Amino acid sequence: MTAPSVTLGRPRARRFPSASLALVGAMTALAAVGPFLVATDPNAQDLLRVLEPASWAQPLGTDHLGRDVLARVVHGAPRSLGIALLCVLAASGVGVALGLAAAYGTRLADAVIMRLSDLMLAFPGILLALLLSGFLGGGIVPMLIGIKLTLWPQFARMARAVAIGVLQEPHVEAAELAGFSKHVILARHVLPPVLRQTMTLTTLGLGSAVMSISALGFLGLGLQPPTPEWGAMINELLPYLSEAPAQMAAPCLAIFLAVLGFTLAGQAVADETVRSESAP
Amino acid sequence: MTVLDVRNLTIHDARRRALVTDASISAGSGEPLVIIGETGSGKSLVAQAILGLLPRGFTVAGTVAIGGGAPIAADRADDLRRSWARDIMLLPQEPRAALDPIMRVGRQLAEAAVDRSEGPGAALMAVDLEPSVARLYPFSLSGGMAQRVLVATALVGASPVVIADEPTKGLDAARVARTADLLKSLVREGRALVAITHDLALARSLGGTVAVMKDGRIVESGPAARVFSEPTHPYTRAWLAADPSTWAGCRRCFDMDDLVLAAHGLRFGYPGRPALFDALDLHVPRGGVMALTGPSGCGKTTLGNVLLGIQAPAAGEVTWAGADPFRDPAALRRLRRRYQKLHQDPVSVFVPHRTVGRQLADLGQVMPGFDVTVVLPPLLERLKLAPALLGRYPGEISGGEAQRLALARVLLMEPSLIVADEPTSRLDPLVQKEVIGLLRGLVDERGMGMVLISHDLALARATADEVIDMTNDRRR
Numbered sequence: 001m002t003a004p005s006v007t008l009g010r011p012r013a014r015r016f017p018s019a020s021l022a023l024v025g026a027m028t029a030l031a032a033v034g035p036f037l038v039a040t041d042p043n044a045q046d047l048l049r050v051l052e053p054a055s056w057a058q059p060l061g062t063d064h065l066g067r068d069v070l071a072r073v074v075h076g077a078p079r080s081l082g083i084a085l086l087c088v089l090a091a092s093g094v095g096v097a098l099g100l101a102a103a104y105g106t107r108l109a110d111a112v113i114m115r116l117s118d119l120m121l122a123f124p125g126i127l128l129a130l131l132l133s134g135f136l137g138g139g140i141v142p143m144l145i146g147i148k149l150t151l152w153p154q155f156a157r158m159a160r161a162v163a164i165g166v167l168q169e170p171h172v173e174a175a176e177l178a179g180f181s182k183h184v185i186l187a188r189h190v191l192p193p194v195l196r197q198t199m200t201l202t203t204l205g206l207g208s209a210v211m212s213i214s215a216l217g218f219l220g221l222g223l224q225p226p227t228p229e230w231g232a233m234i235n236e237l238l239p240y241l242s243e244a245p246a247q248m249a250a251p252c253l254a255i256f257l258a259v260l261g262f263t264l265a266g267q268a269v270a271d272e273t274v275r276s277e278s279a280p
Numbered sequence: 281m282t283v284l285d286v287r288n289l290t291i292h293d294a295r296r297r298a299l300v301t302d303a304s305i306s307a308g309s310g311e312p313l314v315i316i317g318e319t320g321s322g323k324s325l326v327a328q329a330i331l332g333l334l335p336r337g338f339t340v341a342g343t344v345a346i347g348g349g350a351p352i353a354a355d356r357a358d359d360l361r362r363s364w365a366r367d368i369m370l371l372p373q374e375p376r377a378a379l380d381p382i383m384r385v386g387r388q389l390a391e392a393a394v395d396r397s398e399g400p401g402a403a404l405m406a407v408d409l410e411p412s413v414a415r416l417y418p419f420s421l422s423g424g425m426a427q428r429v430l431v432a433t434a435l436v437g438a439s440p441v442v443i444a445d446e447p448t449k450g451l452d453a454a455r456v457a458r459t460a461d462l463l464k465s466l467v468r469e470g471r472a473l474v475a476i477t478h479d480l481a482l483a484r485s486l487g488g489t490v491a492v493m494k495d496g497r498i499v500e501s502g503p504a505a506r507v508f509s510e511p512t513h514p515y516t517r518a519w520l521a522a523d524p525s526t527w528a529g530c531r532r533c534f535d536m537d538d539l540v541l542a543a544h545g546l547r548f549g550y551p552g553r554p555a556l557f558d559a560l561d562l563h564v565p566r567g568g569v570m571a572l573t574g575p576s577g578c579g580k581t582t583l584g585n586v587l588l589g590i591q592a593p594a595a596g597e598v599t600w601a602g603a604d605p606f607r608d609p610a611a612l613r614r615l616r617r618r619y620q621k622l623h624q625d626p627v628s629v630f631v632p633h634r635t636v637g638r639q640l641a642d643l644g645q646v647m648p649g650f651d652v653t654v655v656l657p658p659l660l661e662r663l664k665l666a667p668a669l670l671g672r673y674p675g676e677i678s679g680g681e682a683q684r685l686a687l688a689r690v691l692l693m694e695p696s697l698i699v700a701d702e703p704t705s706r707l708d709p710l711v712q713k714e715v716i717g718l719l720r721g722l723v724d725e726r727g728m729g730m731v732l733i734s735h736d737l738a739l740a741r742a743t744a745d746e747v748i749d750m751t752n753d754r755r756r
Contacts, residue, residue, distance in 0.1 A: 174629040177588070178693060179616050179646045188642075192633050 017268035023261030031077040040071040072228040084209035095155020103163035117153035125150040133221035207262030285345040294337030307472040312488030318708035322496040332360030369439040375426040379418035386414030393436040403432040452735035460485040522709035527742035534565035540729035546596035564729035571744030622700040626686035630674035637670025680711040
């Protein structure tokens with residue numbers, strides 16, 4: 001029977017899921033096929049044609065070394081987004097595994113894992129990545145580790161909370177009584193709802209990873225020049241802001257759209273999760 | 281004086297299926313009206329229509345007159361909603377959810393009160409609560425106290441009509457009686473009470489007018505005394521016959537040398553609290569049914585878990601066909617699948633994201649030589665289950681079907697003993713009778729033992745060969 005309150009409280013579908021999908025789709029397409037479509041070498045310098053405005057040959061103009069800005073933005077996409085994806089997948093893998101271990105393991109394991117995650121959460125996110133990149137020198141590996149370290153605790157907490165709830169459900173007891181092994185119960189009963197719930201975090205995490213990568217790049221601690229990377233591009237073009245504002249706006253806009261897309265998509269995923277759970 | 285008059289209510293869902301057809305009910309001040317019917321009979325939709333709360337996409341025709349006012353067309357939900365709190369009040373199924381969690385009880389009562397000069401104390405006393413409850417927040421109330429607070433809210437408010445939606449769902453017999461008394465206090469205060477329920481005990485004790493709904497139609501209505509003593513419609517008669525207190529009891533003698541389960545001197549308690557049970561002995565012979573009964577919280581489910589080897593007892597021993605599962609790990613491994621549980625909520629024993637058929641087939645992974653295509657079809661036939669159900673997800677199955685599927689799952693493991701934990705408390709009486717009959721039949725056919733856990737003493741007596749009342753561990 002449906003209680004009247006259920007009718008009142010059912011969340012509405014909202015927040016442009018199609019717009020967020022289109023944005024994420026466009027960004028993915030840009031990263032996947034963009035570099036093949038824009039054949040211009042993003043690192044080819046032409047010092048006779050620096051800071052030129054937009055033209056047919058160079059739709060976004062050239063930077064201070066005469067490089068094609070469009071080519072650099074397009075070739076930067078797989079780097080920014082690819083690294084972000086790598087970070088988030090690694091963080092969710094580590095986080096979900098540790099969260100499940102905390103929920104299913106001994107009390108000691110639970111305490112150790114959760115205090116560790118508290119410790120990581122206490123660190124201001126980007127600071128850790130900054131420190132690591134600073135000590136180990138810039139480049140992709142310290143950045144990956146740093147961003148992953150700041151992201152995994154969210155996944156661990158979410159996975160633990162969901163898993164603890166699921167482990168109380170009768171179907172887990174029924175499976176234990178039937179003699180299924182712990183691994184089967186974990187894989188079949190616990191993991192699917194955990195993954196469904198962490199989908200939101202994964203999508204939102206992509207947005208924040210793009211931000212962190214760009215921030216590190218901007219500070220000169222991320223990918224090193226001349227690699228085209230959005231954050232580093234902003235840094236390089238900053239001194240020429242007054243002469244060539246359009247050139248700098250391009251990577252800014254790219255970061256903005258990527259983060260916006262993933263954030264909206266994260267919201268849409270969250271709404272969908274809530275809706276599918278409250279459906280009769 | 282008639283304060284609620286519903287005329288020719290007809291409700292269609294978004295796919296234009298008729299869910300309620302031409303239902304008319306009326307209730308006067310100081311009169312209870314009980315709408316009884318099984319799940320899906322449309323009884324709750326009638327209440328939702330009166331409140332203007334039908335789901336989006338539903339169409340409704342008919343009129344509703346509340347508080348002696350002019351009839352309002354039932355499709356004018358906004359006009360109906362304007363009568364909330366002033367003319368009509370709802371006591372929802374989950375009383376705690378209806379209270380504001382961050383407001384003290386006293387303030388919530390004052391908000392609803394017509395006469396604000398009087399404090400909340402008198403209203404709380406009227407429902408047998410201490411006046412000091414006014415200072416509590418809802419989270420520190422028990423379910424029963426929250427229900428009392430809501431009734432007190434109805435008492436201080438002005439609404440002449442109070443709708444109670446399944447007020448006794450999941451309560452044991454003693455609490456049903458207390459809830460009935462509470463609802464009667466509203467009637468004594470001159471309110472029209474509309475109770476929607478499938479609980480015959482509640483309907484009997486409230487009296488007044490009874491309307492029996494089936495498939496969206498009111499098939500019989502009249503004074504409770506008349507409907508219960510001389511039902512005219514066959515459906516009402518079947519329903520009344522499904523009441524366990526009218527079943528013929530069955531009590532047989534068994535060969536006490538052939539036990540599937542024995543327990544001696546069992547004790548269990550949570551630290552710092554008195555033991556739930558102590559020095560408890562029980563024996564279940566092959567083909568025998570033992571019932572454990574008692575109020576909620578008396579330790580029935582815990583005892584069931586101890587008997588199944590899930591929770592270790594503080595003292596005493598459990599014997600499964602001669603072996604102790606707590607001291608003999610080899611026996612536990614060997615016999616694990618033979619000692620099974622039937623859960624209260626049958627849907628929840630299936631993983632939500634996997635079809636039922638697949639989950640039954642999964643059992644082959646832990647049972648060597650198990651071929652689901654061989655053993656399942658005859659079992660489905662015996663349980664009167666359509667094979668098409670196997671392709672569905674657990675959320676797409678009705679309660680009765682789910683309980684039979686859960687039973688099929690347990691039977692595939694060829695158990696020696698089933699502990700059935702309130703297997704029918706969420707089912708309608710007619711379905712309950714069917715499931716219990718099925719369980720008894722299977723116990724006889726397969727020569728297994730069964731422990732039935734139920735808060736319903738009448739059901740326990742009608743089903744079991746021996747009943748242990750855990751209120752004071754008295755055998756009946």
